[in-house]
Amino acid sequence: MAHGNGRVCRRNGPISSVVKDDIAGLARFPRQPEIAKPMDVFLILVHKLADLLTSQLPWAIGLAALFTVVSLFPSQACNPGQVWWKNPGLLTDTHYLFIIPVLMPYLRTALVVLVVALASGVTSAADVEDFLTKGRGPLSTLHPVAQGAIYMLGTDFMLYWAHRIFHGRNLWPFHAVHHSAEHVDWTTSYRNHPVNNLLGASLTQMTMVALGISPEVMVALVPFDILTAAWVHSNLNWTLGPLKYVFATPVFHRWHHGPVHLGGEKNFAPTFSFWDYMFGTFYMPEGELPEEYGVDDPDFPKDFIGQMVVPFRQFIQTFQRPKPKADSPGPAE
Numbered sequence: 001m002a003h004g005n006g007r008v009c010r011r012n013g014p015i016s017s018v019v020k021d022d023i024a025g026l027a028r029f030p031r032q033p034e035i036a037k038p039m040d041v042f043l044i045l046v047h048k049l050a051d052l053l054t055s056q057l058p059w060a061i062g063l064a065a066l067f068t069v070v071s072l073f074p075s076q077a078c079n080p081g082q083v084w085w086k087n088p089g090l091l092t093d094t095h096y097l098f099i100i101p102v103l104m105p106y107l108r109t110a111l112v113v114l115v116v117a118l119a120s121g122v123t124s125a126a127d128v129e130d131f132l133t134k135g136r137g138p139l140s141t142l143h144p145v146a147q148g149a150i151y152m153l154g155t156d157f158m159l160y161w162a163h164r165i166f167h168g169r170n171l172w173p174f175h176a177v178h179h180s181a182e183h184v185d186w187t188t189s190y191r192n193h194p195v196n197n198l199l200g201a202s203l204t205q206m207t208m209v210a211l212g213i214s215p216e217v218m219v220a221l222v223p224f225d226i227l228t229a230a231w232v233h234s235n236l237n238w239t240l241g242p243l244k245y246v247f248a249t250p251v252f253h254r255w256h257h258g259p260v261h262l263g264g265e266k267n268f269a270p271t272f273s274f275w276d277y278m279f280g281t282f283y284m285p286e287g288e289l290p291e292e293y294g295v296d297d298p299d300f301p302k303d304f305i306g307q308m309v310v311p312f313r314q315f316i317q318t319f320q321r322p323k324p325k326a327d328s329p330g331p332a333e
């Protein structure tokens with residue numbers, strides 16, 4: 001009865017007291033996780049992810065700086081005449097750096113985690129904590145180190161195939177953005193069309209979160225992803241000797257940015273070159289270094305806005321034309 005009376009009082013009381021009660025209810029929310037509303041769960045998830053992200057960001061910036069310094073040693077350069085600060089594509093890369101900044105891998109991870117968390121029915125604050133540290137799928141019971149290893153191998157395998165699909169006729173215009181760099185350097189690693197990001201990295205991450213890989217493990221590995229991407233694009237002549245069959249190297253990936261007949265349709269793996277060795281797409285001729293980079297389409301835009309927009313038009317054109325013509329985009333790199 002007391003409860004009933006309380007309700008009557010609230011209904012009949014001044015509006016301000018009703019609002020006060022509601023605010024008090026919200027303030028109590030963290031101590032009463034079982035009554036969380038979907039929006040509250042969403043906000044807690046965002047807050048928790050933001051904590052994780054800010055703690056990792058200094059690592060990413062430090063690693064990018066490290067590779068900048070390393071690239072300053074000409075004796076180690078794959079293409080000695082090309083230094084990153086004279087890269088004709090630097091302005092375009094800078095747009096990607098600022099507009100799709102270093103934070104992008106984290107934001108992408110955050111988005112993926114949010115989608116999977118909501119899809120798998122995370123309904124309380126306690127669930128959020130649990131989901132962020134343990135995940136929910138079958139792999140969530142494994143030790144974080146094992147999860148990290150599975151994540152690295154699993155995503156690399158999926159990204160290898162996603163990359164091959166992006167070199168196909170229809171999706172090529174979006175990936176051509178990445179290949180449009182005529183001087184490949186560490187900043188090229190940022191030059192990716194959002195569609196390429198979403199259908200590549202985001203989909204693979206989503207699969208991993210759904211399988212139970214802890215978002216904490218994924219976020220912890222983001223600096224490794226940034227480091228690898230910057231390193232394989234840096235202007236270095238490093239091949240790692242026999243380990244070239246295990247790890248992607250600057251020379252390995254620079255061949256991928258070359259003309260089709262010289263490795264442009266080879267070396268798809270982001271981190272582990274043994275996928276290419278296994279699937280017959282490995283290309284690293286002994287004693288040779290790649291020299292030419294870019295797309296075989298002189299009309300492909302060189303500026304950021306053009307590179308954001310034109311791939312959509314070219315993508316539609318790939319469905320309109322039954323056969324590629326001389327002026328249409330194609331997997332030329």
Ligand SMILES: [Zn+2]
Nearest residue numbers: 163167175256
């Ligand atoms: Zn490619």
Ligand SMILES: [Zn+2]
Nearest residue numbers: 178233253257
């Ligand atoms: Zn690349």
